[in-house]
Amino acid sequence: MSVPAADPHWRGWILAYFYLGGVAAGAYLLAGIAQLSDSRRHLPMIRTAHYLAAPLMAVCAGLLVIDLDHPLRFWHMLFDPISGRAVFKPWSPMSLGSWMLLVFGLFTAWSFLCALADDERLGLARLCKPLRWLRDTRLAWLVRGAGIACAFFIASYTGALLTATNQPVWSMSPLLAAVFCASSASTGAASVTLAARLRGDALPDVQWRWHRLERWLLMLEVASVLAWLYTIRSALPLLLRGSGTQLVAGATALLMLLPLLPEPRPLEPAVELPASWRAVTSLTAGLCLRYVVLWSAVAIR
Amino acid sequence: MAQAVGFFTDTTLCIGCKACEVACHQWNGLPALHGGQKPLTGNSYDNTGSFSHVDWRHVKFVEQFSADRGQAAWLMMSDVCKHCVDAPCLDVCPTGAIIRTEFDTVYIRERVCNGCRDCIAACPFGVIAISPSKHVAQKCTFCYDRLQAGRPPACAQACPTGSIQFGPIDVLHARAQARLAKLHAEGKPQARLYGADDSVLGGLRSFYLLMERPEVYGLPEAPLVPRRSVWKSALAGLVNAVLVALAALVAFRRRGREGQPGTSASRAGPDRGRLPVEPARVPPMSAAPDICPGPYGAERPGPP
Ligand code: SF4
Ligand code: SF4
Numbered sequence: 001m002s003v004p005a006a007d008p009h010w011r012g013w014i015l016a017y018f019y020l021g022g023v024a025a026g027a028y029l030l031a032g033i034a035q036l037s038d039s040r041r042h043l044p045m046i047r048t049a050h051y052l053a054a055p056l057m058a059v060c061a062g063l064l065v066i067d068l069d070h071p072l073r074f075w076h077m078l079f080d081p082i083s084g085r086a087v088f089k090p091w092s093p094m095s096l097g098s099w100m101l102l103v104f105g106l107f108t109a110w111s112f113l114c115a116l117a118d119d120e121r122l123g124l125a126r127l128c129k130p131l132r133w134l135r136d137t138r139l140a141w142l143v144r145g146a147g148i149a150c151a152f153f154i155a156s157y158t159g160a161l162l163t164a165t166n167q168p169v170w171s172m173s174p175l176l177a178a179v180f181c182a183s184s185a186s187t188g189a190a191s192v193t194l195a196a197r198l199r200g201d202a203l204p205d206v207q208w209r210w211h212r213l214e215r216w217l218l219m220l221e222v223a224s225v226l227a228w229l230y231t232i233r234s235a236l237p238l239l240l241r242g243s244g245t246q247l248v249a250g251a252t253a254l255l256m257l258l259p260l261l262p263e264p265r266p267l268e269p270a271v272e273l274p275a276s277w278r279a280v281t282s283l284t285a286g287l288c289l290r291y292v293v294l295w296s297a298v299a300i301r
Numbered sequence: 302m303a304q305a306v307g308f309f310t311d312t313t314l315c316i317g318c319k320a321c322e323v324a325c326h327q328w329n330g331l332p333a334l335h336g337g338q339k340p341l342t343g344n345s346y347d348n349t350g351s352f353s354h355v356d357w358r359h360v361k362f363v364e365q366f367s368a369d370r371g372q373a374a375w376l377m378m379s380d381v382c383k384h385c386v387d388a389p390c391l392d393v394c395p396t397g398a399i400i401r402t403e404f405d406t407v408y409i410r411e412r413v414c415n416g417c418r419d420c421i422a423a424c425p426f427g428v429i430a431i432s433p434s435k436h437v438a439q440k441c442t443f444c445y446d447r448l449q450a451g452r453p454p455a456c457a458q459a460c461p462t463g464s465i466q467f468g469p470i471d472v473l474h475a476r477a478q479a480r481l482a483k484l485h486a487e488g489k490p491q492a493r494l495y496g497a498d499d500s501v502l503g504g505l506r507s508f509y510l511l512m513e514r515p516e517v518y519g520l521p522e523a524p525l526v527p528r529r530s531v532w533k534s535a536l537a538g539l540v541n542a543v544l545v546a547l548a549a550l551v552a553f554r555r556r557g558r559e560g561q562p563g564t565s566a567s568r569a570g571p572d573r574g575r576l577p578v579e580p581a582r583v584p585p586m587s588a589a590p591d592i593c594p595g596p597y598g599a600e601r602p603g604p605p
C-alpha cells in the first residue's frame with residue numbers, strides 16, 4: 001500500500017513506554033479504587049501497586065527522553081525556551097500527555113513515599129505524621145480521586161495519540177484509546193497480583209478478588225480489541241498479508257485468550273489462587289498487543 | 302498580519318526540469334544526500350524519491366500507458382509542504398515549535414523543536430523529516446526569510462514555465478479557477494483543483510491543478526485533521542474507564558460486615574463462605590486494641 005504519510009519511527013522506546021506506562025497507570029488506578037472501596041483489607045495490594053507505579057513512571061520518563069531526537073530539550077514539552085511561557089495544547093494528545101505525565105508522576109511519587117512511610121522503611125517513620133495528616137483531611141479524598149482520574153488518562157491517552165495522526169491503521173479508529181485503557185487495567189491488575197504473591201503479605205481472599213478482576217478486565221480488553229478490529233476491517237487483508245504479521249497477531253490472540261481458559265478444577269477462593277502463568281501470560285499479551293498496534297502502521301506500507 | 306500568500310502549482314505546465322529543487326537546495330543551503338552520488342530509483346526521472354531533511358521540494362514523475370502501450374501520458378508535479386490551513390503538524394506539535402507566520406504559512410522553529418516526531422506522524426503528505434545532524438524536524442519554510450525581505454520563494458522564482466506560481470492567495474485562487482475553466486472548455490474535463498477550497502484540511506496554501514485523481518500523484522484524497530479525532534478517542538476511553546471502574550468496585554466491594562473478625566460475615570468469607578486465611582506478615586489489625594488511621598486513610602494498629 002502506498003502511504004503518503006511518512007513513518008515517525010516510533011519503535012522500541014515508545015513501545016516500552018506505552019507498555020510500562022500502561023502497567024503503572026493500571027496498577028495505580030486499581031489501587032485507588034481499592035482504597036476507596038475497602039482500603040483496610042486491600043492495604044498490602046495497594047502498597048504493592050504503589051511500589052510498582054512510581055519506579056515504572058520514572059523508567060517511562062527516561063524512555064520518553066531517550067526517544068527524543070534532542071533529548072536535552074525534553075523540557076520544551078512544557079515550556080517554550082524562547083518566550084519562557086508554558087506550552088499547553090489540550091487538543092494535542094502529546095502536549096496534554098506531557099503535563100499529565102508530570103502530574104501523575106507526582107501522584108505516584110507521593111503514594112510511593114506513603115507506602116514507604118507506612119512500612120516504616122528508609123527512616124520515613126517521621127514522615128508518617130504529616131502524611132497521615134494529609135491523608136485524613138477531606139482534601140485527601142479529592143486528591144485520591146484526582147490521582148485515579150490521572151491514571152485513567154495515562155492508561156488511555158496513548159491510544160488517542162496514535163489516532164490523532166494521519167498514519168494508516170492508527171488513524172482509522174478512535175477505539176485505540178479504549179483498547180489501551182482496558183489493556184492497561186488488565187496488565188496493571190496482573191502486575192499487582194504477581195508482585196503481591198512475591199511479597200506474600202496479602203490476604204488470600206483479597207488476592208483472589210484481584211485475580212477475578214484481572215480476568216474481567218482481560219475480557220474487556222478482548223472485547224475492545226474485537227471492536228477495534230471491526231472498525232479497521234477494511235485494512236485487515238492488507239495488514240495480514242505477511243506471514244510475520246500473521247504470526248505475531250496469532251500469538252497475541254493466543255496470549256490474550258489463554259488466561260481466560262477455565263481452571264481445570266474449581267479453586268477454593270480462600271486458600272487457592274489461580275496459577276501465576278495466567279498473570280504472566282496476560283502481561284505478555286499486553287506487550288504484544290502494543291507491539292501489534294505500533295507495528296501495524298509499518299506493516300501495511 | 303501581512304497578506305496571506307501561497308503557491309498555485311499548475312501541473313500541466315511542469316516539464317520536470319527540477320529547477321525548483323535546485324533553487325531550494327541553493328537558497329536554503331541544503332546539501333545533496335549521499336554526497337550527490339544518488340543511486341537510480343528506477344522510477345522514471347525521479348531520483349529524489351521522497352521528501353527528506355534536505356529535500357524540501359520533490360518533483361514527481363508519473364508515467365501512464367494504455368493497455369496496448371499505444372498511448373502514453375507523463376504527469377509531472379513539483380510537490381512541497383502544503384502550508385495547510387488546518388495543519389495537522391501544527392495541531393499536534395507539543396512544543397509549539399511549529400507556528401503560523403504572519404504570511405499564513407507554516408514554519409518550524411528549529412530552536413524549539415525537540416525531535417519528538419509527532420508532526421511526522423500527523424502530516425498526511427510525508428513532508429517532514431528529522432535532520433540527523435541538527436536532530437530537529439525539517440521542511441519547507443516557504444522561504445520565510447525571503448518573504449520577510451519582500452522577495453518571492455526561490456523555487457517559484459526559478460520555475461521557468463510558470464508551473465509554480467506565487468502570490469496573494471486570493472489572486473491565486475481566482476487565477477486557478479480561470480485556468481480550470483479554460484481546460485474544461487478545451488475538452489479536458491478531468492482537470493481538477495486540489496486544496497483550493499476548504500475541503501482538504503481547511504484549504505492548502507500550496508494548492509494544485511491536477512489532470513488525474515489525487516492518488517495518482519500520491520496525494521491523499523481525504524486527509525484527517527487530528528484534533529477532530531481527539532474527542533472521539535476521549536469518549537471511547539471514557540466508556541472503558543467507566544467499565545473498568547465498575548468492575549473494580551464490584552470486585553472489591555465489601556459484603557456486609559465481611560472481614561471483621563468475630564462476625565458471621567467474616568466467617569462466611571468473601572465468595573463462597575470460606576474463612577480468609579490470615580497471612581503471615583499482615584498485622585492483626587482489628588485485633589489491636591488501639592486503632593489509629595494510617596497514611597492510606599486506613600485503620601492500622603496504634604502505638605502500644
Ligand atoms: S503539508 Fe504537512 S508539514 Fe506542511 S503544513 Fe501541512 S501538515 Fe504541516
Ligand atoms: S518533532 Fe519538533 S516540530 Fe515536530 S512535533 Fe516534535 S517538537 Fe514539533
